[in-house]
Amino acid sequence: MAVATKTQYWNSRMNGTNPASLTGTFNDSWSGSGGSASGGNWVITNGTWTITPTTNDYTLLACLEYTTAPNSGEVLMRLDNGTHKVEVQSTGSNTSLSLVGTSTVTVNDLDLAMAEDKPVSLILRLTLASDGTAKLYTHEIINDDDANAVFSTVTGSSGAGKTVRWGNTTGSVKWASVYYSKFGAFSPEELLISDFAQDTLARMGIGIVNQLKNSPRPFLKTQVDDSSIVYGYDLSSDMLNRIGSPSIHVLIESLNSPEFESLAGAKITQEYGVKVFITVRGTNYENAYRKALNIMGEVFDELYTNTGVEGTTDSITDYSADLDPKMDNDEVVCVHVLNLTYMRRIDMRHR
Known part of the structure; x- marks a missing residue:
């Protein structure tokens, strides 16, 4: 499923x-x-x-x-x-x-x-x-x-x-x-017990992971192994070293609801702060930097064109990017970070 x-x-x-x-x-x-x-x-x-x-x-x-x-x-x-x-x-x-x-x-x-x-x-x-x-x-x-x-x-x-x-x-x-x-045979990662957790982790976080894994774009399809596109449960250096380069980690950093727009809060607007970490290792930092930027670009294009496209119920409202230049002679890992804000309309009646 x-x-x-x-x-x-x-x-x-x-x-x-x-x-x-x-x-x-x-x-x-x-x-x-x-x-x-x-x-x-x-x-x-x-x-x-x-x-x-x-x-x-x-x-x-x-x-x-x-x-x-x-x-x-x-x-x-x-x-x-x-x-x-x-x-x-x-x-x-x-x-x-x-x-x-x-x-x-x-x-x-x-x-x-x-x-x-x-x-x-x-x-x-x-x-x-x-x-x-x-x-x-x-x-x-x-x-x-x-x-x-x-x-x-x-x-x-x-x-x-x-x-x-x-x-x-x-x-x-x-x-x-x-x-x-009655809607399917769902694992604990596909349908969480809490509807709050389902909207946050599964539908947003893991949903983005699956979208990137299924992308037909060249870098995402041929240069990043599916096993290296994961949710960022663990961003420690030990875990990053265990995953093959290049890698992509998706993390829901924050969420909030600016206001409850319907009576009794039956439906609310919720905003999600999403971070996508693109990590590339390389002895030639210029090559690692450029490759990471190409992957970041494809991540942005994939998400911009295929998620957050339902107007007032599911939208990407803004983004920013943090690019990682080499600052140390021994540095061999480039980590670019893409920051996105999603707005989604959430039905609160399944709780």
Whole structure:
């Protein structure tokens, strides 16, 4: 999948209240029975909740903990698009879960009963794509500290009929939150839990990264490897040295809303301060400087012509550039910085 657009969001958001009568706009309720509200959770000992979707790609997210572990094989989460089905099942243990499709993957080292020191509730994200690819993420983590993927993947088994389901018929489970999106099978980087974070990091920051990766312009297409076009989570010298030159780092430096222009703040104007760092290494600084400037020019042209072009709802309002001359005899790295301000109209009703 790609980053969720402004018309793709969590269309159901349960935060410990009755799933059958969720409040708020663009917030679909669930069908089913079982459970009660207690301590900010929807506590279930015997109950399941379902929505019948019309699409084929889904994301189901749950924040939960065990009071008593459900029986082994108990289905906690299920996605079925009519062709493929995937389930998260209890193992009867407080430390593991099973991801079940045509094969079974056991996810270990969990703390479902909150028994560890300073415990936190488990966050599970289950996705199912139309081709049957199913993924399970824990705690919204995609890669570990060594950049190795830490999510689990299976192929969905044969489907029985479109349904999205969560709950438990044995044990006792505290469901703190359950979010569902009918708009796609989204990773934690493509559809964030917070709509604020989604507008900032995913739709703006990572959206710019993807736009540059897909550019047909010569330097961006042939001289900068896709793996060297990244969001600037880490701009330390150690991290910059690990990424091949030339490289591009996109960073959202600031954001603000000058004013809420509609009644009750249903929609607001938001401004984003975006920095793009273009880094080129070279023993001949003149060559590095010129190459970095060519890349900066293509970044500007790509963003100016393909983003911020929707008038009053999405615009680039100004830019500046900081060019990096050689100031030290030993200097071999040229870093040009492009500064952009975006104005976007944000819908605040999906929260």
